[in-house]
Amino acid sequence: MKKLYGVTSAMVTPMLEDERIDRQGLEQLTTFLIDKGVDCLFPLGTTGEMFKLSVEERKEVAETVIQAADKRVNVFIHAGAMNTKDTLELADHAYQSGADGIGVVSPAFFNAGDVEIIEYYQTISAALPGDFPIYLYNIPQLSGNDLSVDVVKELAEHCGNIVGLKYSYPDFPRLSDYLHATPEYFSILTGADGLFLPALAMGCDGVVSGVSGVFPEPFVELYDKYQKYNLEEARQTQRAAGEIIKILQAGANMSYFKKALDYRGLRGGFMRSPQKTIPPEQKKAAREHIDTWLQEYHYTLSFDK
Template identity: 70%
Template sequence: MKRLYGVTTAMVTPMTADQNIDMEGVEKLTDFLVDKGVDCLFPLGTTGEMFKLTIEERKKIAEKVIDSNKERLTVFIHAGGMTTKDTLELARHALQTGADGIGVVSPVFFGANDVEIKNYYKEISFALPDDFPIYLYNIPQLSGNDLSVSVVKELAEECTNIVGLKYSYPDFPRLNEYLNATPEDFSILTGADGLFLPAMAMGCDGVVSGVSGVFPEPFVKVYELYSNSEWEEARKMQASANEVISILKAGANMSYFKKGLDLRGLKGGSVRNPQQNISSQEEFQLKEQLNQWMHENSNINLSKQKFEV
C-alpha cells in the first residue's frame, strides 16, 4: 500500500470572487505542485476549507485533482466528514475515483470518547478494501477531540488498511510516543510545517504542509538536503521555510495562502464566508514581506518575480 512521505502538500481550494469552486484553478495548482517537485498531494483538508464545502463540491474537487495529476504523484483525498455516513460516502468516492488513499480527521466539535473514536475509525476501515490505505488525522486544537496514543496503537494493530497518522499539533513528546507505540511500518507525518526537519530527525516520514502549497521550493529543498544527509544546509533551509510560514500566518487565515497563489500567477481567489479576504493594507504588507524573503532566498529556484507594492 502506498504511504505519504516527504513534502505532502495540503492543497487550498481555489475559488472565484463569488466563492464558487474554480476548477481551472484546481487544475493549475495541481500542475504547479507537480512541476515544483512535491512528493504527494492532500486536498480537501483543513487548508482546503473542507467543512465549508458541500459533499458534492468535495467529490468534484477530488475528481479534478486526481484527473489533473495523471498519476504523477501520490494523491490521498481527505474524506473526513461531520458524520460517519458522510465520511463513508466521501471515502468510497475517493476509492472509485482512483485516489491512492484517504485521510480521515477525528470526529469534530462534538465531544467523542476513546471508544467512540475507535468505533468510528473501525467502521470506516472495515467498510473499505484491506489494501486501500487510510491515514488518521489528529488536529485537536481544531477538532476538539484528541487521538490518544492508546487509540492510535490499537487501530494500527487491528486495522490492516490504517497505515499512518497526520499529527497537526506541535508536540514533540507526543510525536515520540506515537512513534514508539506503533509498528515500524506505521507512517507518521507532522502537520506542523515548522517541524518538518526535526520531525524527520525523530523518525517521521515527512510533513503535510499547507505553506508548501504556495511556496513549495524551500520544503522540497529541505527534503532533498535531508535525504542527502546535508544536515547543516537542511537546518538553514528549514529556517528559511519558517520565515515564509510566518509571513503567510501559518494558515491561520487561508486568505494569505490564496493571495500568495494569486501573486504567483495562479488562482487562489477568495475564501468562503464567514472568513474574509485580507484587506488592501494586509496585502501591501504581504507583498513587501514576500519580496524581501524571495530576494534573500534567490538560491532555491524561486521564479524571478517581484510583487508590485
Template identity: 65%
Template structure:
C-alpha cells in the same frame, strides 16, 4: 500499500467570485505543485476549507486533482466530515475516483470518548477495501478531540489499511510515541510546517504542509538535502522556511495563502464565507514581505 512521505502538500481549494469551486484553477495548481517537485498531494483538508464545502464540491475537487495528477504523485483525499455517513461517502468516492488513499480527521466540535473515536475509525476501515490506505488525522486544537496513543495502537493492530497518521499539534512527545506504533512500521507525518526537519530527525516520514502549497521550493529543497544527509544545509533551509511560514501566518488565515498564490499566477480566489479575504492594507504589506523573503531565499 501506498503512503504519504516527504513534502506532502495540503492544497487550498480555489474559488470563483460567487463562492463555487474553481476547477480550472485547481488543475493549474495541481500541475504547478507537481512541477515544483512535491512528493504527494493532500487536498480538501483544513487548508482546503473542508467543512465549508458541500459534498458535491468536495467530490468535484477530488476528481479534478486525481485526474490532473495522473499518478505522477500520490494523491490522498481528505474525507473527514461531520457525519460518519458523509465520511464514508467521500472516502468511497475517493477510492472509486482513483485516489491513492484517504485521510480522515477525528470527529470535531462535539466531545467524544476514546471508545467512540475508535468505533468511528473502525466503521470506516471495515467498509473500505482492505488494501486502500487510510491516514488518521489529529488536529486537537481545532477538532477538540485527541487521538491517544492507545487508540492509535489498537486501530493499527486491527486494521492493516490504517497505515499512518497526520499529527498537526506541535507536541513532540506524542509525535515520538506515534512512531513506535506497529513496531515502527506505522507512517507518521507532522502537520506543523516549522517541525519538518525535527520530525524527520525523530523518524517521521515527512510533513503535510499548507505553506508548501504556496512556496513548495524550500520544503522540496530541505527534503532533498536531508536525503543526502546534508544536515547543516537542511537547518539553514528550515530557518528560511520558517520565515515564509510566519509571513503567511502558518495557515491560520487561508486568505493569505490565496493572495500569495495569486502573486505566483494561480487565481485561488476568495476564501469561503464566513471567513473574509485579506484587506487591501495587508495585501501591500504581504507583497513587500514576500519579496524580501524571496531575496533571502535566493541566497541559499
C-alpha cells in the same frame, strides 16, 4: 500500500469571488505543485476548507485533483465529515475516483470518547478495500477531540488499511510517543511545517504542509538535503521555510495562501464565508514581505522548476 511521505502539500481550494469552486485554478495548482517536485498531495483538509463545502463540492474537488495529478504523485483525499454517513460517502467516492488513499480527521466539535473514535475509524476501515490506505488525522486544537497514543496504537495494530497518521499539533513529546508506540511500518507525518527537519530526525516520514502548497521550493530542498545527510544546509533551509511560514500566518488564515498563489500567477482566489479574503493593505504588506524573502533566500515567483 501507498503512503504519504516527504513533502505532502495540503492544498487550498481555489474559489471565485462568488465563493464557487474554481476548477481551473485547482487543476493549475495541482500541476504546479507536481512540477515543483512535491511528493504527495492532500486536498480537502483543513487548508482546503473541507467542512464548509458540500458533499457534492468535495467530490468535484477530489475528482479534479486526481485527474490533474494523473498518477504522477500520490493523491490522498481527505474524506472526514461531520457525520459518519458523509464520511463513508466521501471515502467511497475517493476510492472509486482513483485516489491513492484517504485521510480522515477525528470526529470534530462534538466530544467523542475513545470507544466512539475507535468504532468510527473501524467502520471506515471496514467499508473500504483492505489494500486501500487510510491516514488518521489529528488536529485537536480545531477538532476538540484528541487521538490518544493508545487509540492510534490500537487502530494501527488492528486495522490493516490504516497505515498512518497526520499529526497537526506541534507537540513533540506526543509525536515521539506516537512513533515509539506504533509499528515500524506505520507512517507518521507532522503537520508542523516549521518543524519538518526535527520531525524527520525523529523518524517521521514527512510533512503535510499548507505552506508547501504555495511555496513548495524550500520544503522540497529541505527534504532533499536531509536525505543526503546534509543536516547543516537543511537547517538553513528550515530557517528559510520558517520565515515564509510566518509571512503566510502559519495556516491561521488561508487567505494568505490564496493571495500568495495569486501573486505567483496562479489562482488561489477567495475564501468561503465566514472566513474572508484579506483586505488590500494586508495583501500589499504580505507581497512586500514575500519579495524580501525571495531576495534573501534566492527564490523567485516563477513557475519554472
